[in-house]
Amino acid sequence: MKKLWAVLATIALAIIVPAALLAWGPDRPTYTIENPADHVTFNSITNNPAIGDERNFMQVREANANNNTYADQINLTVGREYVVFMYYHNNASSSLNASGTGVANGAYVRAEIPAVVANGGSATQAVGYVGATNANPTQVWDDIAFTNNTGGDIALRYVPGSATIHSHGSVNGATLSDNIITTGTAIGYNSLNGVLPGCEEYAGYVTFRVQADQPNFTVSKQVRASGTENWNETAAVNPGDSVDFLVTYKNTGTTRQNDVVVSDVLPTGMTYIADSTYVVNSTNPNGLRVSNNIVTNGGINIGDYDAGAAAYVKFSARVATNDSLPKCGSNSLNNVSTVRTNNGSKTDDAVVTVNRVCEEDDKEDMPKELPQTGIGEDVAGLFGLGAVATSLNYYRLSRKANKR
Secondary structure (H helix, E strand, C coil), X not given: CHHHHHHHHHHHHHHCCCHHHCCXXXXXXXXXXXXXXXXXXXXXXXXXXXXXXXXXXXXXXXXCCCHHHCECEEECXXXXXXXXXXXXXXXXXXXXXXXXXXXXXXXXXXXXXCCEECCCCCCEEEEEEEECCCCCCCEEEEXXXXXXCCCCCEEEEECCCCCEEEECCCCCCCECCHHHHCCCEECCCCCCCCCECCCHHHCEEEEEEEEEXXXXXXXXXXXXXXXXXXXXXXXXXXXXXXXXXXXXXXXXXXXXXXXXXXXXXXXXXXXXXXXCCEEECCCCCCCEECCHHHHCCCCEEEEEECCCCEEEEEEEEEECCHHHXXXXXXXXXXXXXXXXXXXXXXXXXXXXXXXXXXXXXXXXXXXXXXCCCCHHHHHHXXXXXXXXXXXXXXXXXXXXXXXX
């Protein structure tokens, strides 16, 4: 019993704050330890020596922090767990217990935890409820707030099996139902039957955990000429050569990603080499040949990946022959791969450069007209149009001779 009060006293040091700064409800009559209620009501005493103002009964701290760090608001860090604290106290006078007037029936606790805490902006609230079927008011509530400045949205996950009741009674240390975050779960003193006598000695608190998850992943695409070793973002090859592509997927978030799909779109001037697709991951460290669907039918499903896991997909393609390349001169064939997860999709590309050699047309490579400035004007003026025509004919004959 002393240990329980010691814990509550430590928490009280952290959470006693001016009532004007807090959000609780509904508005209700308040009481004191010296003058408790004459009926069943919850968390309405304002001078509880263990907790302070009972209307502020919900708090949160990081799981690895001390009890004296409990607060009404906390900034989330991806991957960490947080402990949520909810105090309960039937404020009816103990003198009413014998007649049953002061005993709460159907007593319960419940919490509403946000599924997502958006990046930036205003704080996101979680709300805790305590009540009983014969309480007045039937239930009371308090809230806490989560903030997020990580650069991306955070998914807040309840940790199954983490809800525990702390009491002076026989229920101390019992695990509560996970329904605490849905329909609510019964509390009590001698058993979790919803029966809770009035008075401070029957009070207690509930704790449970939530985890800050942030799904994320990376995708990178590399290429090499077949038969070489080094992977790069670009590769220069000759017409008709084959190349290998490598798609790397990494789960860099804190959540499992199921049914990850990899697909590829080959550019004009490149064709897939059948049966060339292999997947390497923790299940297949030596590589597993998979279907050709990476370039058809929406891609290939490469399985499920826990946080920190990775997969590598390798496949090959052949560059078109010289005359089948899209254009004369340098061609940049941009190959794009896409990775789709239950948390969105990302793409990356790799570029193959290849040169197409085209025969030049036998065109007259000569100037269309003589220069109109400088010494050219003087020559035309001195020798007349006949001299200019002779000069042009000589130029034409000399060019054809050079081409032979």
